[in-house]
Each structure stands twice: as C-alpha cells, then as structure tokens.
Amino acid sequence: MKKDIHPDYHDITVVMTDGTEFKTRSTFGKPGDTLRLDIDPKSHPAWTGVHRMVDTGGQIAKFNKRFANFGLKK
Numbered sequence: 001m002k003k004d005i006h007p008d009y010h011d012i013t014v015v016m017t018d019g020t021e022f023k024t025r026s027t028f029g030k031p032g033d034t035l036r037l038d039i040d041p042k043s044h045p046a047w048t049g050v051h052r053m054v055d056t057g058g059q060i061a062k063f064n065k066r067f068a069n070f071g072l073k074k
Helices: 056-066
Strands: 010-015 021-026 034-036
Antiparallel strands (some): 010 021
C-alpha cells in the first residue's frame, strides 16, 4: 500500500436502533466515536418482511385522485 493516502482505520462503537451496541473498526469519525443507526437489519422492512404504507401529507390520496381516470376510455 502507498503511504499517507489511506484514511485512518480505528475502533468505533455502533449503536443499533434497539439500543444494542457493538465495537468494530471503521474509517468513520475519530477513534472512540459512536455511530448511531437510524435503520438496521432489525428494523428495516427488507430484512423483517413487515412493510408499512406511510401516507405522509396525503401523497397516496393525491396520487390516486390525480390518476383515478388514467387509461379509461371515454
């Protein structure tokens, strides 16, 4: 490896969404920093198989209203 071109590789703590934590090595932050995850395999629908439809601000209703007659012949 070339010298002085690679980022520092050090120990950090990763905190999962349920509060569990583990130590690993990473280039994230500084030695001893904590990485808090918003999504992890315990909470992400791709791994849990539980999908929720979140309708923020009526976006689904707005879509359905806009395209309700799409493709219908008059």
